[in-house]
Amino acid sequence: MRKLSWFNKVMYFFNIVLTLLTVFAYLLPFMAPRLFPILSVFTLVLPLMLVFNFLFFIYWLFQAKRQMLLSGLILLLGITFVNKFFKFSSTTLPDAADDVTLMSYNVRLFNLYEWLPDNDIAQKIPAFVKEKNPDIVCLQEYNKVGDNSFSQYKYSYIFSPKGQTGQAIFSYFPIINRGSIEFPESANNAIYADIKRGNDTLRIYSMHLQSIKISPDIHENIDEEKSKLIFRRISNAFEKQQLQADLVEKHKSECPYAMVICGDLNNSAFSYVYRSIRGDMNDAFEEAGGGFGKSYNYKYYPARIDYFFADEKLEVKEFNTFSNFVNSDHFPIMTRLNFIKDKE
Structure with missing residues (x-):
C-alpha cells in the first residue's frame, strides 16, 4: 500500500468499498425482503457492481499490481452471478420430433x-x-x-x-x-x-x-x-x-x-x-x-x-x-x- 501513488491509494479505497458492497449483495438472495425491504433494492444494481469490479481488475492488471487480486477474487466468488447476467455464447441442440x-x-x-x-x-x-x-x-x-x-x-x-x-x-x-x-x-x-x-x-x-x-x-x-x-x-x-x-x-x-x-x-x-x-x-x-x-x-x-x-x-x-x-x-x-x- 505504501508503494501506491496517492491516486492509486484513493482508487484502492473505492475498490475496497465496492468489494464490501458486492459481498453484501451476494448475500441478499438468501435474505427475505420482508426482513430487509430497503436493502433488497441493492440486488438490482449487482450487475453494475460486477462491471465495476471487472474494471478495477483490469485497471490493476495493466499496472501489474497485486491489488488486482481483490476484484479478481470477488469475480471468481461470484461466477454464478456473472452467468445469470451475461452468457458469452448460446447453445442450440439438434431438433427432435418430440421437442x-x-x-x-x-x-x-x-x-x-x-x-x-x-x-x-x-x-x-x-x-x-x-x-x-x-x-x-x-x-x-x-x-x-x-x-x-x-x-x-x-x-x-x-x-x-x-x-x-x-x-x-x-x-x-x-x-x-x-x-x-x-x-x-x-x-x-x-x-x-x-x-x-x-x-x-x-x-x-x-x-x-x-x-x-x-x-x-x-x-x-x-x-x-x-x-x-x-x-x-x-x-x-x-x-x-x-x-x-x-x-x-x-x-x-x-x-x-x-x-x-x-x-x-x-x-x-x-x-x-x-x-x-x-x-x-x-x-x-x-x-x-x-x-x-x-x-x-x-x-x-x-x-x-x-x-x-x-x-x-x-x-x-x-x-x-x-x-x-x-x-x-x-x-x-x-x-x-x-x-x-x-x-x-
Whole structure:
C-alpha cells in the first residue's frame, strides 16, 4: 500500500468499498425482503457492481499490481452471478420430433392504452406468435383484445379475474387440468395448466408478480423526493413479491408432474424471489441463452426479468430473446425442451 501513488491509494479505497458492497449483495438472495425491504433494492444494481469490479481488475492488471487480486477474487466468488447476467455464447441442440417449444410474453394489454404510437399492435403480436409457432404460449397482462386472435391453438386457458388484467395459456396439446393462484391485495396472479403430450404430462405455470411500477423512462427528471418515492415503491413491491413467491413455492411442491415455470417476475436474477421460485429448476437462459438475455425494454440497462425455469427432468435445448420485437415494454422469450429419457 505504501508503494501506491496517492491516486492509486484513493482508487484502492473505492475498490475496497465496492468489494464490501458486492459481498453484501451476494448475500441478499438468501435474505427475505420482508426482513430487509430497503436493502433488497441493492440486488438490482449487482450487475453494475460486477462491471465495476471487472474494471478495477483490469485497471490493476495493466499496472501489474497485486491489488488486482481483490476484484479478481470477488469475480471468481461470484461466477454464478456473472452467468445469470451475461452468457458469452448460446447453445442450440439438434431438433427432435418430440421437442416442445414454449413462448412467454408480457403483452401489456396489447397496447390498449396506446403507450406505443403503433395502432396495430393487437394484430402484430398474434402474427408474431403465429410466425414463431410455439407449441405452448403464455401471455401475461392479457385482456380480451386478444380473444379470437390465437385460433390456431385448439386448447386454451384464459383467466381474467373480475375483468382485470389477466393471463392466458394457449396450447396445441390437450389441457387436462387448469387453475389459478390468487395473490392477496394484488391485481397480479399466477395460472397453471396441466398439458398432455403423448404419454407425458407437463405442468406449465405462467406468472406475473407484483410490479415495481417503474417505467422505462424513469431516468428522466429524477430529484431527491422522487428518488425516495421510487426506493419505497420498489422495497414495498419486493415484500409483496416474497409473499407471492411463497404461495407459488407451496403450490408447486404439491405438483406430481414435471414443471415449467415462466413469466414476468418483475425482479432480477440476483433476488430472493428469483431464488425462491426457481428452486432446483434450471434457468433456460443459463442453460442455452447468450448475451444479456434482456427481456425488459429499458434503454440504459439490460434488464432480465422474464424467465423460463425447467424441471430437472427436462433438457433445455434452445433459448431465445426477441429484443427486436418492440411491441410491449417486454420482449418475447422462447425455449425448446425435451424430456430426458432416463429421468422420466
